[in-house]
Amino acid sequence: MIVRTLLLSSVAAMSVMLGAASASAQTQILVPDARSTLSAGLHDAGQAASNLTLEYSVAPPPGFFDPEALFAPTPRSDDDEDAPRPPQPEVKPKFTPLALANSDMAMSDGRLFVGNFNGFNAYDVTQGEPKLVMSVVCPGGQGDLSVHGDLLFMSVEQNRGRLDCGVAGAEGDVNAERFRGIRIFDISDLNNPRQIAAVQTCRGSHTHTQVPDSTDPKVLYLYNSATSGVRKTDELGICSEGEPDANPETALYSIDVIKVPLDRPQDAAIVNRPRIFADAATGRVAGLWQGGRIGVAAQNTAQTNHCHDITVYPERGLAAGACSGNGILLDISDPQNPTRISELFDPDMAYWHSATFDNAGDKIVFTDEWGGGTQARCRAEDPANWGANLIATIENRQLRGKSFYKLPAPQTAAENCVAHNGTLIPVPGRDLMVQAWYQGGMSIVDFTDPSKPFEVASFDRGPIEADRMVVGGYWSAYWFNGRIYGSEIARGVDVLRLAPSDLLSAAEIAAAESAIHDEINPQTQTEYKFADTPDVAGAYADQIARATGHDAALTARVQAEIAKWRAGTVDRRASQSLATALTTAADKATGADANRLKALAGIFGRLSAA
């Protein structure tokens, strides 16, 4: 979350477009629905669920909730509303509402790790309901975390961060005990988590991303994205600030590449600070967006001198950088030396915040954290393409903006809301993403057609307070092995399950729930691969049946064969003939439907040969 300059502009009725570089689809119209008028409350707010079922809601554990950081109890009065009353002092939080905010999440070996501005919590989720197994306190914010085997990595950015996980005496602009960077914990023993390393960086660490070495399994890289101020040289010798024209060594305009030798993680160290924003032709270090508006009705776009978040897709050799003023595409085939191959600017994007690839690796959903996450930016009067997702394609290794998607239902002024973190939901044949919108709740978007994204499901609560903004809502909403986990800044952790609907069938959900990864760090994407099962075939069949003008007779044959398969009998000859018919149909179809028909033909072809 970044508290950014807000520009009080009227609605950008006329954006200044940058030709092909700009997402140019029609502006979405936000329509109020049940989510727009939910009743307020910390634990008893109204809820609206569409095609999602809330299975568990787990309040913050002891030591991780402070009512004084959210609000003090309001004195209640049963007096007549109209009766004259002495003016009441407005009740305010006594500590920052972000002091104990839950933040990002990771999943490993049946355990859910939930980052927090004051440390992290681990839950066993193998039995469904999250069961707390470990609480660790280590202040410094924001607690963005990732897990690899027995190691847990945590981002620390605040000046108050200390090497020893305490807060005493972290004062002055130079302090040898200060820690800003990435901590490494050994979590092999849940009864004795230990800090084993702490890699200091010049701007601390806002987020980080694990990148496996392409050949050496004993080496892990971390890409560190840091957004705050540069430390004094006296505190950390490699650091100095300033614009690169005046100071070529400036710690601005780079990311940190940290090498972690997995057999000696205590030796983790920065090995590169690549100038990934440099001008491709001139080599000028500050080569991308320099900040400001491109036109009167455009967003005030941040200067590209850092990345907020980087998502890597190692199997494709690519990384998507959400880098303040630009979205960028990096070649990471040599993970230690990422190089930029494309960049995107858009006049409606204020702050490129995070990125998610589709499973094929040819689309990217970028988010725009306009207002920094602590502001109400989903009100009816807010522009529908500001603070939204920008959906881009990768064509010939070049990024192209295609459309915007924003939470479709307006929220109140008491709800901080803007596009935030999400992951893919692995439904074969479709590109689905579940995503957090802070107090806008969570929304699942289908972006299979990058020009026509639409909502498939959602869950939302009312504001924490009705008349006053109390920062809360989902920081992240991630699909982890069959369920959606939401880290709620103030309310804890929620677990939700997809419910079948016209927009998403039981077979599609079952196919998604069957795709399991042991370790999931959402910013390190791994390809979902689908086995040949009746559910996967059923998912494709249900998708084909939704297409207008589909061959109903063929679809009926497919469903009949799948029913037999489910019942345990496979008719090889019928499968073979179905595979042939599907291949013929695929040749006549286009786009996603052609791919679905092809995939289904492949399944029946293999089934006939089995």
Add this chain to the structure above:
Amino acid sequence: MVPAIEWGVESLHCVIGLMISGLIATSATQQTPPIFQPGAPGAATRMITAAEALELSRTGFTEGDVRFMQHMIVHHAQAVEMVALLKDKGSDPTVKRLGERIAQGQEAEMLIMESWLASREQPVAMAGMDAASHAGHGGMDHSAHAGMSAQPLSETPIMSGMLSPAQMARLVAASGAEFDRLFLEGMIQHHLGALEMVDTLQAEPDAAEDPIISDFLSSVVADQNSEILRMQSLLSDLLPDAQTSPPTPAN
């Protein structure tokens, strides 16, 4: 170090400590796992109570933070005032557009600062002065305007990092290309002053630890730096003969 703003913190902590102990006692039957506080790399981990965990999360804020926010509101108000002059007196449309952007940005930041102060029950104006009249000292007062001031205007700004009354008066008196030059030079000086204020605050013990103020500082530094850069390039583009090296902040 003790945060300067007390809120009656000590007594409240005792109450909360008791409440938390009560919670733990209740949940002890459910065997809540212990809370660990790791040590420095290589050092041992210890167990802490829930009350200690909360205590570690509490950042509070200092008198310096409050002063900084109050001061910065006055500081930003001067920028808005300078841009108000630009509308009538400036000549170059690019400078006017840039000025508009700067004013919008500064006004938006003023709202953030006011809300930060209000939600901590702190006055928006500094003790003994109010922001509006204060900004007025900078040059909008009519005696300076008409050049009828009985005494020479001070070359010393009322706060470090701002333009002095005399500088503001020269801006008011100028027009056309000369105004553009004074405006850009003045605004660069003004922005550098903000950066220095941030540096000064960060050097204070316990200051800027509230995550919201800390993030705010980052965005101030980023925005002012990029605007300074644009103003410097504008200055050299528009007025190749003018002195383009940034004036140092007056303090």
